[in-house]
Amino acid sequence: MEQRTIRVLVAKPGLDGHDRGAKVISRALRDAGMEVIYTGLRQTPEMIAEAALQEDVDVVGLSILSGAHMALVPRVLEQLKINGLDHVRIFVGGIIPEKDAASLLSMGVTGVYGPGTTMASVVTDVRQAVLGERVA
């Protein structure tokens, strides 16, 4: 099977207006040869799930700095499921306490990243999550 270009949706759910992190990660994934669909600030979970459906992405990256991750992430997961997108991998980046990170992972999030994460490690993890299972 030919290697498909990995498509990633990067979104900022909720109300915080700091999108530098989202832009930096978008740029890093772009430089790793992925197609990144950047949707911008203040996205609702419904908007994110709709964009993920239309763009047929492999991965959704959520950047959340507002502290509302425990409210927002489950709603995004639920909306994705409603749209039949169970196969889409979710990565969350932001200021996420250790304890919350663990429960996000148990909800089905694939990876959680905080300050100090290297771009290379995110790229590797995204690649592995999308392509790893195809090889196996």
Added chain:
Amino acid sequence: MSVKPSSVSGLRKELSPYELADRVRAGDRFALARLLTEVENDTSTGRQAMDRLYTETGGAHRIGVTGAPGTGKSSLVNQLARLYRRERPGFTPRRVAIVAVDPSSPFTGGALLGDRVRMRDLTGDPGIFIRSMASRGALGGLARSTAAVVQVFDAAGFDVVLIETVGAGQAEVDIAALAHTTLVVEAPGLGDDIQAIKAGILEIADILVVNKADRPGAEHTLRSLQMMLEMANPGEKLYLHPNCPLPPLPPEEITPIPSAEPENNPASIRWTVPVLATVATVSTGVELLFQVILDHEAYLHASGEWQRREWSRLQSELGTLLQSSLVARWRESVSEERYRSVLRSLAGRQVSPYQAVSSLMDPEEKAWMRTQMRDADA
């Protein structure tokens, strides 16, 4: 802090061509998104599904929106899509698909597709479907598979397909070959009146738009464009398609749709390219632009121009497909070893590029043998 990815679960389920075609026909958005991916990647699944859906295409009005980066193409597309969805006396809302193309990196192949940022008003409407595409190395302002992706939307029953090109400079004119109606978007301050009379992108416009018309210099831009149009020769305008072995559709095969006004004889109907001023972010002038697009659509039908454009587009598409499949078939018949050896003699300046080609095209490989022998002698 970084939490390592949890173990993988939930496979991406592949759908068969039949399943895709049937579900797209039934209006399933998930299958539509999937088919778009297959067609974008030019897979055999995508091709087979389109074989089944092709008879349902031909209904959509394809509107191209092109222009330099940052002139406001995405914002205009956003506004136009909203107007197509709004009900008003004498107008039934139409289903709108948007194909937005952004450039791929020539170094990594990656892309940042940011056109959705300007289209957030359009979410939650089932009559709208937005798809972002990376140009993937194509240079004409579209991706190689944009035409095929547009065809999928056409088959899926979208009445209007808005195609937004890569931010275009002077020569990215592929959109004119694909669209029925081409909008070229300019903004104030992007060049003097000599820019306005150059060949290329301005020529392909069916409608010229000066967006950001609240900025200083807008008057001047409007005037330059108007002047350019007055100088233009209002003759026949049919896109010169590459790969068109045949002349355009003969006039006797064109059957224009009769206009409501009987005095409008198809041969005498002319389209005069209008120059419109808009400020997309606050919807100034957009209503008029929308009306002019509807007028152009009516003109295309009434003059037979729609049919002529379809004919030459399909002719060129067939030519391109033939070319690429002939190359593919030929490539299969030539061994890797032979190809490399000819390339080596080309690099060693032993044969010219033309000799290399004729040697590779020679079915009996005589030329190749000669090169081989010469290599052995050396």
